Amino acid sequence: MILKLLQSGDKYGYEISKLIYMNSNEQYEIKEATMYSSLKRLEKDGCIISYWGDATQGGRRKYYKITPIGEDTYTQNKNDWEQAKLILERLL
Amino acid sequence: MIEKLHTHVHSIFAPYISAKTAKELEEELLQNLLEKYNDHRRNGASEQSAYKLTVDSIGEVSELMESLNLQYNVLEQAINMDYSRHRLLDSDFRSVSVHDGKFNSCDLSRSDFSHSDLTNSTFKSSNLDNCIFENANLTGTLFKSANLKGVTFKNSIYNKTHFKSCNLSGLIFDGETFNQTIFEGSSLKKASFRDATLINVQFRMSDLKKIDFTGASMDKLTYNFLHGAKVDLSGVTII
Numbered sequence: 001m002i003l004k005l006l007q008s009g010d011k012y013g014y015e016i017s018k019l020i021y022m023n024s025n026e027q028y029e030i031k032e033a034t035m036y037s038s039l040k041r042l043e044k045d046g047c048i049i050s051y052w053g054d055a056t057q058g059g060r061r062k063y064y065k066i067t068p069i070g071e072d073t074y075t076q077n078k079n080d081w082e083q084a085k086l087i088l089e090r091l092l
Numbered sequence: 093m094i095e096k097l098h099t100h101v102h103s104i105f106a107p108y109i110s111a112k113t114a115k116e117l118e119e120e121l122l123q124n125l126l127e128k129y130n131d132h133r134r135n136g137a138s139e140q141s142a143y144k145l146t147v148d149s150i151g152e153v154s155e156l157m158e159s160l161n162l163q164y165n166v167l168e169q170a171i172n173m174d175y176s177r178h179r180l181l182d183s184d185f186r187s188v189s190v191h192d193g194k195f196n197s198c199d200l201s202r203s204d205f206s207h208s209d210l211t212n213s214t215f216k217s218s219n220l221d222n223c224i225f226e227n228a229n230l231t232g233t234l235f236k237s238a239n240l241k242g243v244t245f246k247n248s249i250y251n252k253t254h255f256k257s258c259n260l261s262g263l264i265f266d267g268e269t270f271n272q273t274i275f276e277g278s279s280l281k282k283a284s285f286r287d288a289t290l291i292n293v294q295f296r297m298s299d300l301k302k303i304d305f306t307g308a309s310m311d312k313l314t315y316n317f318l319h320g321a322k323v324d325l326s327g328v329t330i331i
Binding site: 012013017029034036062 | 116117119120121123124125127128131149150151152153154155156
């Protein structure tokens with residue numbers, strides 16, 4: 001989900017969690033701890049990079065940007081999901 | 093409420109404050125939570141409700157800490173500092189090594205020290221109300237004039253641990269093992285030491301009324317001291 005959201009441009013933490021909440025019809029709210037844990041793992045795997053933005057609205061924001069490795073990972077994950085979905089649809 | 097949010101987030105990161113990654117994550121998380129809080133307020137939530145929704149959205153603090161990926165020695169270095177006179181309510185000090193840590197005149201209410209190594213640390217005039225010390229290493233640790241009301245001690249190491257001028261009334265030390273521990277000028281009224289093992293433990297000038305040693309084992313020196321203080325030792329085994 002995070003990689004997909006970052007394909008449309010760099011985003012900061014709250015922006016990502018807000019978009020996940022809104023795009024899921026307000027059904028899915030990702031906890032901050034889970035999100036930062038995911039962001040750190042993606043960064044460690046080279047899928048995203050981070051940088052600090054300027055001090056705006058009373059504080060600095062840390063932005064995340066998808067890398068080519070992240071793009072490939074997203075494509076792979078999406079294909080895996082489509083495959084799993086197909087199998088489940090046949091089984092159910 | 094904004095200040096309260098600052099304090100809450102800071103208390104999460106306090107044990108790791110000298111680690112750069114922790115500082116950065118604290119800044120990042122706080123910035124995002126402030127924005128979230130303001131969104132809730134704009135959507136009509138009361139200050140109290142917006143604060144609760146924001147804090148609840150953090151989720152599992154342990155998951156947050158894992159994301160820091162701190163090396164043990166870095167964490168140990170980060171923790172080895174003086175926390176005196178800090179307000180660190182609800183802090184998470186689990187599984188950290190705090191050799192010679194100074195927690196003097198500190199408010200540590202409800203903090204969790206489970207599995208921590210607190211060797212030679214000092215808690216002088218600190219508020220430890222409802223703190224948890226499970227599986228903690230309290231070797232050489234000094235508790236002096238500290239508020240220990242509602243504290244949970246379980247499976248901890250009490251080797252030369254010193255409780256001085258503390259109120260330990262009603263606390264439960266069942267099944268614990270004490271070695272050269274000193275209880276000095278402390279109230280141990282109705283404290284429970286059922287099935288505990290006590291080796292060379294001193295109870296200098298302490299209030300021992302209605303203390304319970306049922307099923308406890310102790311060496312002769314400790315036994316003689318307690319016997320002299322007219323403590324009921326009917327269910328005690330001398331080892």
